[in-house]
Amino acid sequence: MTTNHAITSRIQQATEVDVDLCYQCGKCTAGCVLADDMEFPSSYLIRLLQTNKEENYSKVLKSNTIWLCLNCENCIGRCPKEVDIPRLMDYLRTESIKRKCVSPKAKPILSFHKSFLNSIRYTGKLNEINLIAEFKLRTMRLWQDVKLVPSMLIKGKLKFLPETVKNRKNIIRIFNRTIKNTK
Amino acid sequence: MKLGFYPGCSLQGTSREYNESVKALAPFFDIELIDIEDWNCCGATAAHSVNKDLSLALPTRILALAEKQGMKEIVVPCASCFNRLSVTQYELAEDKELKKKITDTIDMPYEGTVKILNVVQFIDQYIKDKLTEKIVKPFNYKVACYYGCLLVRPHKILKFDRVEDPTSMDELMKMIGSTPIEWGFKTECCGAGLSVSRTDLVAKLSGNIVKDAADRGAESIIVACPMCHSNLDMRRPEINKYLKEDVTVPVIYLTQAIGLAVGADPSKLGLQRHFVKVTTL
Structure with missing residues (x-):
């Protein structure tokens, strides 16, 4: 079985963030002050990206999660793999605008x-x-x-x-x- | 001595008392703060949320102007501006191609040589040594030092204080006679830039911060960021509504507290401009 990495590679190329480093420990979500108010929290968002499925990517870009992120940087401060989620969020917001799919x-x-x-x-x-x-x-x-x-x-x-x-x-x-x- | 100074937009508008207090404090220690000539907005959260190049170009122009005007160090009291300027300097130092692209965008030469100081670093470096001898009226209160996010994170770039439990402001407050409390919200986010667009969320986040400080007996909350201040102070009616209680603990800038301790005129420190009255002081 071949694995498709189209989405995660594109993200890595644009941001240098390797989402595959995440092993779902959940520290980012645990420390996120707005996790409860998001459609899904940061660790779940990373998991959706890791699947490299277009439908999941689209779900991410249409979510309120990427806009509620305050870039308080708590997640990266606590991430054992230093996955730069705030930087990723900046990129996803820009992509969401480009695709005209910003959450109402x-x-x-x-x-x-x-x-x-x-x-x-x-x-x-x-x-x-x-x-x-x-x-x-x-x-x-x-x-x-x-x-x-x-x-x-x-x-x-x-x-x-x-x-x-x-x-x-x-x-x-x-x-x-x-x-x-x-x- | 002379130091470069970047006030940023908040300090010229709704947070003018922060600017006033920094400027009032400096002469007590023979420091002259010189504004960067023709400075512009750093772009704040808005720029990096929607366009990366813009979010780097705006701070680079500021830093390039400081270099052109011969500044070696600049004091940046706003935690958000401090963060954006520091992140930009770091990113351009890491990536030569990006540096070329951004300097081409701003049409100005840029080296990345200016040292950027936040307000605590400025006080640590240029005021702390002489502080004890200058105190005329100790700030004898129980205080909650609130650092927020952008002063300490990301640690890899800012390399300032301890990321989970910073102590630099607590140390300064002890020096001027205060008793800093142990509390749980030193570096939790106040809601920052969502103040206008999602006031409900800011009421919740800032409410949790204010409540913990008050419950643990703080007589004032000490801050070093204009956004933290306006969310904790100006949004107090929304906060109290969320908390279903009337929390009256005032929010004071670090520079105002030190200013009071060294005998600066309270009106020159802008204490009358706060929404939550500073009555106990």
């Missing part, structure tokens, strides 16, 4: 990332008001956190005028050369 449950999380990047794309620095405004429009959560605004104003925590880097062209060029589209 994870849409607000991706909306936040996109709003964040759009806020820095033209100014080089994050403006929190722009970020939140775009996030609200993307998710239609218009009333979220509105109660916070008065006290944030009193505490001087909101900046209305966006700060910009002087060399804005440089930043725009960096975006155009890497991500291009953050719609």
